[in-house]
Amino acid sequence: MKKRDTLKLATWALASTLAMGSAWAQQTTLRVFVGPNQRPDLQAKLFEQYNKANPGVKVEVETGGATSELQRQYLSTVLNAKDSAIDLFLIDIVNPAQYASKGWIEPLDKYVGGAAILKNDYLPVYQQANVIGGKLYAMPSQGDAMFMYYRKDLLTKHGVAEPKTWDELAAAAKKITAAEGNANLQGLSIQGAPIEGAVCTFLLPYWGQGKQFNDAAGKLTLDKAAAVKGLKSWLDMMDQGVLKKNVAEVTTPITVNEFKAGQAVFAINWGFAYDRFKDDADSTVKGKVGVMPLPAMAGGKSATCMGGWQWAMNAYGKNKDAAGKLIQFLSSKQASAFIAREGSILPVYQSVYSDAEVNKVVPWFKDALPVVLAAQSRPMVEDYGQVSDIIRTTTSAILARTKTPEAGVDEIASRVGRLMR
């Protein structure tokens, strides 16, 4: 009798020690790197939800790198030193190929599933952007794309329909600015400064002709004549007074501020701008803003640039399994719907755009879906840093009229061609 009791006691003691031990061993801390402009507050709420459901895991947020540039500077140093301190980072949609080629981010196939999961309701563009060499390297979190914003009130006032081609847009802009007679009102505001957005400025009229910049293998397939035509259309708009002459100085914030101050009829900008136009205290265009897909070039199709942020796993991290589970949660439909409702962040799932809860908060997402479906990804190549630099500096120089479009396109073709072979 006594022996059996002792045995029971011993087993119970052993079992509870093992249980406590494994629980203690399971207390992992995951460190996550998020830029201060990627809504760390919303991500923090998601982490809280995750912590509640998974008591053995604690998530800490590290913010830094407010811009893609600063982030690149910081991560470049830290990852070149093979640092293991951070487990997950939220990276720009253009970065997976570059980071993967350096061995900085871990393929997610064995943690969340292979590339095939991106076919489940995610926006189609991610199959291009996040899959490199057949492996899945990043999971979508926040979507974004370039939209054409316009002054609904002015178009209605002057009886102008939503333009479907760039020529129609230029004509509409000219008609309205002439009729308004306001010296400060510009037709269209785009970004011409040598920032990342200038890569989109180059690609938009090019894609708008139905052309592709590279094939699936990452080889350059630039149609020089089409590229020149696209750039010339910007220059023509400058000559006609639709675009202002110093467009090569315009950065994303300047476009936002100008449109907000009622100084532009049309403006191209990222999705975040909508809330700024709608909610900012000093916005003079509240209730007057419309959103539409980007025009096509005559005979081409509408196309826009995909942006947004993705979750990637540090290849040097020490908590990969736990990190993998966290990524699954953060890129789930519920998470996407949550941040869409709470922060008006463009969803990465198609069905969330028509989710009833989401539409109550952000009705304009219904209009946003066709735009986002037409979004294309910038070239996903390992030397993207260099490719981006070449395209954006050359485009800016062309818009500043220090280079001709022909010379600029030749330069892009030869320099980028060497990198994308």
Place this chain on the structure above:
Amino acid sequence: MLSKLRDPSEKTLAVMLLAPAFLLLLMIVVYPIGKLIYNSLYAVDKNGAFLGLQNYLDVLQDPLFWNATKNTLLITVITVPGALIAGLALAMLANLPFKRKWPVRLSLLLPWALPLSFAGLIFAWFFHTEYGVVNDVISRLGLQSEPTSWLLKPNWAFAAICLTVIWKTSSFMALILLAGLQMIPKSLYEAAEVDGASRWQQFWQITIPMLMPSIVVALIFRTITALQTFDIPYTMTRGGPGEATETLAMLIHKYTIDYSDISFGSTLAVFMFVISLFVTGFYLKQIGKNAA
């Protein structure tokens, strides 16, 4: 042993005095430089293969390198004398007997208090086509009918950058020269006055020679920093339009951080070091002579 510490021989003293400096240099500079040279000889970003001098040959054949070197040397040649002259003028002004000295002295050093990373942004805003003060003033004075896009024209952008660099660094020069001016005994000027020397003669025969050591020190560092000019052109024009205002330091930053091509970036850094050594070697000899 203690007696040695109390009054050590010259050799021991020399070692003790130089040790802290060299230990720190070893840890913070020598090791990284060693790594740098290693990085330039091996393909550290790809497969670690030995490259020998391949990177160095590639640099010499890269038109961006020559463009950046040309821009860097041009900036150096313009802003070093420019800052020296401006700094000397500012220092001499600050040295004048005013009843309240602090406004002049503060304005001398205020450009310096502005963080370098923002000086460029602020001046870029000043030179902005539509929202910049420069165009505003010029237009109000009726000197132009249409605003000029200063930063979009290669030569004007270059000039704007040089102006900003001179504005920021003349403080540094002024500070060093001011301290030097303070150490010139007034008696020398009084004696010259008695001998009938004019202000101009006093300047060239007393001020400049007595100031020479300070001038050389100021020049050495202004030159080294000029060769490494990065923040101001980076924030003002990002090297644009095109690559018209791209300096060597910007090119290194681009390759190392944007392209993550550490191997090539390190090679460029070695070139920058060699250029710096060459340009300042002459000054350093002067200091060595004075030490004798």
Place this chain on the structure above:
Amino acid sequence: MLRWVAAGMVVVNGFFPAVWILFTSLKSEAELVQKPITWWPAKPMLDNYVRAFTDQPLLTYLKNSLLIACGATVLSLVVAAFAAYAIARLNLKRRQLILTCIVASSMFPLVTLLVPIFETMRTLGWLNTYIALILPYVVLNLPVCTLVLVSFFQSIPRDLENAAMIDGCTRMGALWQVVVPLAAPGVFTAGILAFVNSWDEFLLALSLNSSPAVRTLPVGIALYQGEFTFPWPIISAALIVAIVPVAILIALFQERVVGGLTQGGLKG
């Protein structure tokens, strides 16, 4: 008369950007894109200052920058004074080489030394501490401070030290009690140079002290901007907060730097 015009120009040159930033910090963002541009704010507002302090822990950054810059300055001066004395006074055979080595260390752009320095600090476990930045800053300041001090030490006649040593002073005693006080303008110059360089530094501070608790001011101010926004008014407010301590410091010490040599030593 000419003197006042010249003085006026100097004051405008130095104050103009700072005053402009001050005005911008009182404007709203919308006002910045008005044409023609406004100089004095149409409706001065202090909101930007409030935002500057609430969007980020600006006071923490200020504290960090001050402590790190002061620490780096003091250490730089001590290390540089030792080295400068050795070079200027002692009969070293390779004096030229030593000085060249020290100065040459500044000839490499910091961006290329960044990763190895990061690795070193990480190995020592010093990331996100004050010392992670103070030590590199001392090394960054070493060339300038050493060279400035060497040239000032050299201009002080040896007789004074020899006199002190005959009176029973040791070499080290002579350094701190005779040479340094006489080279005061040089010492304060080197000090201000070291302080402002440490205050300004961005790249190392971004990479080594990324945690907000130890973040420095230049890095913090850069974080007000976003991918899509550049809030000039808030950044201007933060810049004013960054400039004011340095300006006060300069105003306080400019007398020392420029102060005449009334005590002892150099007569005629």
